[in-house]
Amino acid sequence: MKNFSDFRFTVKLILGIVIIVIFTSYGNIVVHPSINEMSVQAFLDKNQPKPQATELKNYSFIFDMPKQSMGSAITSGGKFDVVEEGSVEKSVTEWIIHGGYAADEPEVPASLRHFYDPTTTPGLRHLLDITNHKLMGLLQLLLTSPNIDGVDWALGKPRELAFADPDKKNHLFTWENGKVWMRMALQQKKEEKRNELMGKAWRALGETLHMIADNGCPAHVRNDAHPSPIWGNNSILGNPDPYEELMDYVRYYERDKFNNFAQGAPDPDLQNQITKMTRARDIAHALAIFTNKNFVTNETISGINTYGNQKNQIINSEDPYKAPLLENMTYNEEDYTYSYRGAKQCIDHEYFWKLIPRMCEPKVDMKCVKSQAAILIPNVIAASTKVIELFIPKLKVEILSATDSLVKGMVTHLKDAEYSTEIKYLGEATLFLKHAKTNKKEEIKVNVTNGMFEASRLNLEQGDLVYARIEFSDQSIMIDSEVVKLAIVEKNNTVYTIGQKYGGGIIYYIDGTGQHGLIAAPSDQSVSAAWGCMRTLIDLPKNVINDDGQVLTDAIVKQCNEEGTAARICYDLVLNGYSDWYLPSNHELFQIISVINDERIIPYFVNDEKISYWTSSQTDYQHATFSGRWGGSWGTNEASKESKLHVRAIRAF
Secondary structure, X not given: OHHHHHHHHHHHHHHXXXXXXXXXXXXXXXXXXXXXXXXXXXXXXXXXXXXXXXXXXXXXXXXXXXXXXXXXXXXXXXXXXXXXXXXXXXXXXXXXXXXXXXXXXXXXXXXXXXXXXXXXXXXXXXXXXXXXXXXXXXXXXXXXXXXXXXXXXXXXXXXXOOOOOOOOOOOOOOHHHHHHHHXXXXXXXXXXXXXXXXXHHHHHHHHHHHHHHHOOOHXXXXXXXXXXXXXXXXXXXXXXXXXXXXXXXXXXXXXXXXXXXXXXXXXXXXXXXXXXXXXXXXXXXXXXXXXXXXXXXXXXXXXXXXXXXXXXXXXXXXXXOOOOOHXXXXXXXXXXXXXXXXXXXXXXXXXXXXXXXXXXXXXXXHHHHHHHHHHHHHHHHHHHHHHHHXXXXXXXXXXXXXXXXXXXXXXXXXXXXXXXXXXXXOEEEEEEEEOOOOOOEEXXXXXXXXXXXXXXXXXXXXXXXXXXXXXXXXXXXXXXXXXXXXXXXXXXXXXXXXXXXXXXXXXXXXXXXXXXXXXXXOOOOEEEEXXXXXXXXXXXXXOOOOOOHHHHHHHHHHHOOOOOOHHHHHHXXXXXXXXXXXXXXXXXXXXXXXXXXXXXXXXXXXXXXXXXXXXXXXXXXXXEEEEEEEOOEEEEEEEEOOOOEEEOOEEEO
């Protein structure tokens, strides 16, 4: 048995050097890093000088400052398991580029985990093709199949952070682990530790983008193992994928042509789908479907050619792909190419085609590769740009109140499908002050704890301007609050104050103008009300951020006919002469929490050690968000819509 094991190891070692070029998508040395770099640039172009996404409107991005984050990088690649890692400082862009390379290391095990066929059922989307050649087929059988597709491998499982995996059975730098590191970084006060976590997070994003690029590579979504041979389609050394082989050539020797691929426009239908998607997995799948049904590889060309002859695909001929088929392509007699969806898919004539008919079988050549890439690469970049956007948590910085001597603010997390649990920012914020009389500018550092910050003894005057800023790591991402003007006095010489009885209740929030804010009812409207409409997903108007309680309440009441629900209680309330009350959003209720330590401001909130209040912020069709007090402190969570909780109405003034 030992002799057989030694033989098996020897075969794997010798043939493994050859298999490296069998399965890998593009080249991890230059092509994948270059596509990642183009995707980062496209994201920055889209979001500079002003981000397009509403949730990112106060964000600024600087991804190219040297040494922004310290992290673990591959310093020496390997074929099987020998990969050397070390601590390196890189910019955000450099980390994402490095992820494009690192995802293919060690090369042989990684190469088997980068296939995703969207036409098959989940669980069978990994590489199933056994290469149609003797030597490589033998090696493929000797290697243990991981039985995992490229999307599952790249994304990983939620909340299962593998800090160490010496056997390389699990992927460390996954999308899910990257989000964990991002969350940990934003809740880390020590700058050095935060930067280290950020480095890991950005590398994980880069490795995820490697998978996105794979899903824009025809061979990797059409179950085509494409071994690289010395020549053509032979049974000894296999059949390479021209798209991958020649894209490497274009990147090396025609760099301008390669860069021009990024200038093309993505498919409008796919772009529209991607824009609406909220999960990286959905984007990866949509791109894979687009690539699979619109592009061919050498071994998956099939259909009736222009001469009326049936061409069967070389691999999986018993179950060929339904599109694109030769009979549905446009044949160009001038250059002998078949075109589909604007791309030259394959060509069927060569110089000696009359003498050797076998050589004029439809195949993919350099002309076709460039034509395919001109369409595929813009779609890869569009998908990657959206994935980068989803990877960045959506935080909101806000000045809650500003007077001559005190500025209070908060940092809140706007939860979404990728970050569904709250991130409580911990670290520094910077207050930027501009004095109206002297035009002098001033910066003040303050600590953010549990999302709250304040600065006192400021000696500010009416008309001075202030805004707050937080940073992810070394200015890579900066988020600003709106600029507010201090101590605005109304014409009647009165100033609204926190805790003032006004407008049917008690003022608990004043915006930067000093003239508007929010009022809480002086007591609870219910101590046992359900959110209501269990298993109903309330549709919100377009372009509405999930922190406008009045809009949310109106939507709930219009779509939920149940009586006695939290939103309807507030909607129907007539109190102290006012009838425009509503159920606060999670953000608006959290603003109450920022001032409840003083019971004189908002009575009855602090009497009970275990008390929970509904918000109008919906989590999904079964859950909604509430704020509660337990263990002596307040926090937010989600509960079943059938739960019976307290209700406190608010109104705006």
